[in-house]
Amino acid sequence: DVKVTQSSRYLVKRTGEKVFLECVQDMDHENMFWYRQDPGLGLRLIYFSYDVKMKEKGDIPEGYSVSREKKERFSLILESASTNQTSMYLCASTPPPGTGGEKLFFGSGTQLSVL
Amino acid sequence: AQSVTQLGSHVSVSEGALVLLRCNYSSSVPPYLFWYVQYPNQGLQLLLKYTSAATLVKGINGFEAEFKKSETSFHLTKPSAHMSDAAEYFCAVSEWGGGADGLTFGKGTHLIIQP
Numbered sequence: 001d002v003k004v005t006q007s008s009r010y011l012v013k014r015t016g017e018k019v020f021l022e023c024v025q026d027m028d029h030e031n032m033f034w035y036r037q038d039p040g041l042g043l044r045l046i047y048f049s050y051d052v053k054m055k056e057k058g059d060i061p062e063g064y065s066v067s068r069e070k071k072e073r074f075s076l077i078l079e080s081a082s083t084n085q086t087s088m089y090l091c092a093s094t095p096p097p098g099t100g101g102e103k104l105f106f107g108s109g110t111q112l113s114v115l
Numbered sequence: 116a117q118s119v120t121q122l123g124s125h126v127s128v129s130e131g132a133l134v135l136l137r138c139n140y141s142s143s144v145p146p147y148l149f150w151y152v153q154y155p156n157q158g159l160q161l162l163l164k165y166t167s168a169a170t171l172v173k174g175i176n177g178f179e180a181e182f183k184k185s186e187t188s189f190h191l192t193k194p195s196a197h198m199s200d201a202a203e204y205f206c207a208v209s210e211w212g213g214g215a216d217g218l219t220f221g222k223g224t225h226l227i228i229q230p
Contacts, residue, residue: 004158033217040124042205042222043159058217090158092217103149104218106158 003027006091006107013114019078021110023091030095032074033058033104034066037088049074081114088112117142117208121221129229134178134193136224138206141187148189149207149218150180159205165189176200201228 007022025032031050035043035058045058047066055066063085067075074093078085088111092104122137140146148165163174170182176199180191189206203225207218 031217035217035220040222042121043220045217045219048217092159103161103164104151104159106160108156108158 004091004093004105004107006110008110009108011110011112013081015082015114017081019081021076021089023074023107024072025093029093031093033092034076035090037090043090083114086112086114117210117219119206119208119219119221121206121224123224125225125227127227127229128196130198131195134196136191136204138189138221139187140189140208142208142210144210147209148182150191151205151207153203196228198228201226
């Protein structure tokens with residue numbers, strides 16, 4: 001089975017801190033995604049990447065950046081955390097279209113609280 | 116641009132009763148459609164998907180969904196609810212199979228099962 005691992009299940013940070021959320025997948029998937037999940041708003045796409053060192057903005061990229069130095073690892077960075085970034089963050093990956101790429105595999109999520 | 120509307124943020128049914136979760140989509144091209152389920156404290160997992168083959172799609176755990184182009188709908192049903200079905204359900208759409216640009220999710224429907 002595909003495994004998508006997010007390094008922390010719960011994280012508490014202070015306003016203004018730089019925050020790194022790490023995600024690793026073990027199936028050599030091309031595409032990786034970061035979503036945030038908020039009650040009543042569903043999942044919203046922050047950034048995605050379809051190759052090493054490539055990144056694309058999603059629907060709500062403001063206040064975030066990403067890094068993909070290796071194919072298996074996709075990091076989400078909050079340059080200066082703010083309270084409105086308190087949320088559940090979900091990482092996902094998928095192989096290219098035509099190879100089962102329509103199915104996203106999700107990690108368990110990181111619940112980030114910014115105080 | 117694609118979008119998804121889930122009618123009802125909370126749906127409550129009795130154990131053994133029919134489950135009906137509603138989803139309407141908007142897409143400029145024939146879409147790929149998905150239902151994902153999220154159990155408490157877990158990531159999302161795929162229930163079923165529509166990728167332009169049969170309009171009635173069967174998924175895991177006895178769920179099925181019917182693609183109706185004329186109504187732009189993809190409602191999720193299960194004939195008889197079980198207590199273990201209590202979870203958050205998300206409908207999602209993609210115009211490119213989700214491989215390169217991810218999915219657009221609805222806001223979610225919380226399914227409550229009454230004993």
